[in-house]
Amino acid sequence: MRERDGRLAVWGIMALLVALHFYVRPRLFAGRAAPDFLLVALLLYAMRTRPGAAAVAGWVVGVTVDVLGPARFGAGALAHTLVAWLASWGRSVFFADNVLVNAGFVAGGLWVRNMITLMASGSTSADLVTAATLWSPLQALSTAVTGTLVFILFRDLLAPRGDR
Amino acid sequence: MRHLPDRSPTRRDALLLTSCVVLSGAALITPTSLTQSLANTLRATALRPVVWLQERAVEGRTSRSRFQALEAARDTLALGVLDRSALQQENDRLRRLLDVGPRLGMPFVGAEVLHQPVPTDGRTLLLSVGWEDGVRQYDIVLVPEGLLGVVAEVGPRSSIANTWAHPEFRVSGVTADGAVLGVVAPGASTLATDAILEFRGVAYRDTLDVGTVVVSAGLGDVYPRGIPIGQVIGIRQEQPGWERVYALRPLVNPGIVSHVLVARPARAPSPLIPGDSGGS
Numbered sequence: 001m002r003e004r005d006g007r008l009a010v011w012g013i014m015a016l017l018v019a020l021h022f023y024v025r026p027r028l029f030a031g032r033a034a035p036d037f038l039l040v041a042l043l044l045y046a047m048r049t050r051p052g053a054a055a056v057a058g059w060v061v062g063v064t065v066d067v068l069g070p071a072r073f074g075a076g077a078l079a080h081t082l083v084a085w086l087a088s089w090g091r092s093v094f095f096a097d098n099v100l101v102n103a104g105f106v107a108g109g110l111w112v113r114n115m116i117t118l119m120a121s122g123s124t125s126a127d128l129v130t131a132a133t134l135w136s137p138l139q140a141l142s143t144a145v146t147g148t149l150v151f152i153l154f155r156d157l158l159a160p161r162g163d164r
Numbered sequence: 165m166r167h168l169p170d171r172s173p174t175r176r177d178a179l180l181l182t183s184c185v186v187l188s189g190a191a192l193i194t195p196t197s198l199t200q201s202l203a204n205t206l207r208a209t210a211l212r213p214v215v216w217l218q219e220r221a222v223e224g225r226t227s228r229s230r231f232q233a234l235e236a237a238r239d240t241l242a243l244g245v246l247d248r249s250a251l252q253q254e255n256d257r258l259r260r261l262l263d264v265g266p267r268l269g270m271p272f273v274g275a276e277v278l279h280q281p282v283p284t285d286g287r288t289l290l291l292s293v294g295w296e297d298g299v300r301q302y303d304i305v306l307v308p309e310g311l312l313g314v315v316a317e318v319g320p321r322s323s324i325a326n327t328w329a330h331p332e333f334r335v336s337g338v339t340a341d342g343a344v345l346g347v348v349a350p351g352a353s354t355l356a357t358d359a360i361l362e363f364r365g366v367a368y369r370d371t372l373d374v375g376t377v378v379v380s381a382g383l384g385d386v387y388p389r390g391i392p393i394g395q396v397i398g399i400r401q402e403q404p405g406w407e408r409v410y411a412l413r414p415l416v417n418p419g420i421v422s423h424v425l426v427a428r429p430a431r432a433p434s435p436l437i438p439g440d441s442g443g444s
Contacts, residue, residue, distance in 0.1 A: 022214045026221040026279065032419055036281040052177030059184040066191070067206045068215070071284030073199035074191030081184040092172060114283040120192060121284055124331070126351075130359075131283045139281065 009157040010048065013150065017041035033138035035146040036110060038065070042080065043109050043147070044158065046087040047102075058084025072121035079116035083109045099148055106147035107140035114139070204319035208294075215278065215322055219292045222276040222422065237308065270388065272306075272427035273297050278322075279419075286418040287329045289313070291426065294321045299426050302386050306425045310392035310415035311335070311380060315426060323426075327418040328361060328393070337363055337393055338381035344370045345381055348393050348412065351400070361394045361412040368406055372396045378412055388429035 021037035029035065042061045046054035062080030066073045087109055114136040118128050151158060173181075191199060207215060259266065276292040279285050293299050295318045303315040305325045313327035326333055329350055337348040344366055351360040363378055376396040382389025394412030402408040 018214075019217070021281075022217040023221045025281070026218050027225045030279070030420055030422070032281075032283070032285065034279075034281045038281075050177055051173045052180035055177070055181040055184045059187065062188065063206075064211065064214075065280065065282055067203045067211055068278070068290055069280035069282050069285055069288060071282075071287050072192065073194070073196070073203060074188045075284070076282065077191060078185065078188035081181070081188060085181050089173060118283050122331070123284070126359075127283075135283065 006157065009154075010044075013154050013157065014041045014045065017044075017150070029142075032135040033142055035142040036139065037146065039080075039083075039110055039113060039143060040106060040147045040150060042084055043087050043106055044150070046084040047091040047105065048158075049088060051085050051088040054084040054088035055081050058082070071117075071123075075117045075120035078120050079113045082116060083113045086112070099151060102151045103144040103148045107144035110140045110143045111136045200317045200324070203324075204317060207322050208320045212321070215290075215292075218278045219276055222278060222292070225422070270427045270429050271298070272425045273299060275299075275305075275323075275424050275426050277422050277424060279422075287327060287331075288316070289325045289327060289418060289421075291315070291323045291325055291424065292321075293426060294319045294323050296320050298428075299323050300428060303426050303428045304387055304391070306391065306427055307416050307421055307423075310394075311387065312416045312418060312421060312424055314386060325424075325426075328414055328416070329359070329418055335387050335393065336381040336383040337378045338389075339372065340377045340379055340392075344372060346378075346410075348378060351411065359414075360397070361414050362400055363394075363396065363410040363412050364407075366408045366410060368402070368404070368408055370408075372410055374398060386429075 017037045017040055021041075025034055025037060038061055042058060045057050049057075058080040059077050061084075062077030065076035065080065069076075087105055090105065111132075114131055115128070118131055123131075256266070273293050275297075278290040278292060280290065289305075289312075291299075291305070299315060299318050301315055301318055305312045305314060305327075311328065313325045313330065313333065315323050316326040317324040328335075328348075331350060333350055335348045336345070338345050346363045346366045348361050348363055351362050363372075366372065374396055378393050378396065380387040380389060380391040380393060392415050394414045397411050397413045400409040400411040
């Protein structure tokens with residue numbers, strides 16, 4: 001029963017992040033450094049589940065991203081699949097329920113996602129360099145801050161099951 | 165250290181990852197026409213609620229933060245219209261004298277730009293209007309400053325526009341005085357700071373001053389003549405005796421634009437359509 005409540009709470013937080021992504025972000029943030037709430041939700045899920053399920057969730061999120069902004073269909077799906085897998089696997093290797101570690105996961109995940117997306121969509125080297133050195137670090141920072149706030153606000157609900 | 169169940173990848177996990185990667189790879193190599201129709205279907209069905217939600221959010225943002233800017237723009241336009249009515253009358257009179265028909269209008273619809281937080285946003289943009297609003301493929305996308313791009317794919321309630329930053333973007337350009345013709349394309353630069361356009365194919369004998377405005381030339385049946393595209397900022401490269409390529413600073417930034425006009429210029433009927441090819 002308790003485990004079921006915990007799962008419901010996590011799904012509730014994810015629904016909140018999806019609403020933030022599609023309703024609050026367009027109202028409050030503009031530009032390429034805007035935080036990506038959808039990626040925070042994906043990583044949150046990936047860090048709590050098995051790598052296979054994380055990969056599937058990443059693929060679904062990636063297809064959604066491709067449908068809404070298709071520079072090249074499939075690029076987002078590939079990037080999100082790999083990032084979700086790496087997050088799930090990485091969490092089992094570098095495990096520590098620490099705010100900084102979680103922020104690092106989110107920031108690193110976003111930077112890697114952006115790089116894979118750009119490479120898979122046939123971007124020029126200029127786009128890659130700009131994204132790698134300017135826009136992706138800025139977006140990674142804003143997304144990591146967002147992710148950290150989520151982890152702090154819902155720390156009890158997001159703690160590993162054994163700790164609750 | 166806290167205890168978590170063992171999550172090292174199993175064979176099942178590897179199989180799921182491989183399946184997802186293969187599906188993504190297949191999508192990458194599938195012809196664009198197929199993937200775009202799939203994307204259109206998903207936007208109009210499963211993802212319709214999130215597109216609707218984002219449209220409401222962008223409308224809300226526009227109505228709040230940009231109200232004063234829009235009011236100022238409307239006042240400027242009102243002044244312009246006052247001047248225009250005299251010109252319009254004069255133009256109509258001259259056309260009657262020369263027995264020339266009335267100038268064809270350019271119907272348009274307003275659209276919100278639904279930006280996505282992905283690095284390729286700005287190259288393609290999701291617009292909040294589709295064929296139910298009268299939008300068709302190859303309609304042009306404008307803002308008051310100039311040309312933003314062209315509609316590449318249309319769904320029932322949304323569409324995808326390729327902006328000038330898209331690698332496949334091309335438009336025939338001409339200087340504002342009509343003296344020099346060329347082709348405008350995104351800059352093929354390796355420098356990270358160069359988000360510019362190139363004005364290619366300019367004859368070596370023609371020289372353009374810095375600050376010269378380049379507008380669409382009206383060749384090619386997609387872009388009408390006279391839409392501002394960019395401003396010359398220097399010579400990009402030259403082949404002595406043959407041609408020069410000029411660098412243009414685009415007049416529109418696709419990354420921050422929030423409201424656009426989707427317009428359909430009057431086009432000549434296609435000779436490939438039976439019945440349009442002539443007749444008595």
